[in-house]
Amino acid sequence: MRYDRVVTELGRRERKKLQTRRSIADAATRLFLERGFDEVGVKEIADTADVSVTTLFKHFPSKEALLFDEDEEQESALVEAVRHREGRSIPMALRDHFVEAARGHADHPQFEVFQRLVVETPALRDYGHRMWTRHQDALARAIAEEVGAPEDDVRCAALARFALEARDVIFDRPDRERAADEVFGLLELGWAAEQQS
Numbered sequence: 001m002r003y004d005r006v007v008t009e010l011g012r013r014e015r016k017k018l019q020t021r022r023s024i025a026d027a028a029t030r031l032f033l034e035r036g037f038d039e040v041g042v043k044e045i046a047d048t049a050d051v052s053v054t055t056l057f058k059h060f061p062s063k064e065a066l067l068f069d070e071d072e073e074q075e076s077a078l079v080e081a082v083r084h085r086e087g088r089s090i091p092m093a094l095r096d097h098f099v100e101a102a103r104g105h106a107d108h109p110q111f112e113v114f115q116r117l118v119v120e121t122p123a124l125r126d127y128g129h130r131m132w133t134r135h136q137d138a139l140a141r142a143i144a145e146e147v148g149a150p151e152d153d154v155r156c157a158a159l160a161r162f163a164l165e166a167r168d169v170i171f172d173r174p175d176r177e178r179a180a181d182e183v184f185g186l187l188e189l190g191w192a193a194e195q196q197s
Contacts, residue, residue: 020049085146140159
């Protein structure tokens, strides 16, 4: 979550909640990156953030959730990529969104360490995948709206699913931009053919 932008728009109580949430997430991320997910307990995270364990769980439903706190923002960004694609096809707009995200992550000094932590920790890998694919319905609805299809259109659902699953394939490659070109090139061919039929 981009806390700094959001904090200025909220009242005092909401700002305090957001700052507490940020403090907990930052403490957890730092400890996990230093020592590994399985080596850090929830109580230690709470102590480091100077909150109670009860407060920690009011903000995060599970230990895994401490590392995946941008869920709503990610969903909004995916939907916006489809709605504001400026003449590009939907697959190409999603491709550009993924490439931008990969570039943004690559600029962060600890992204590769974070990515390795997630990939090498089965609980985090599974949780992250479940959280990411939860965006399928919202993305499919946005695609359906854009092409004038029924909300439950199976083709729109399939494109949303394939695009979301493509992220892991792309992020696992050393040349993420080339991988995005190839994966979304395939999706573009299928989507274009479907739109013409």
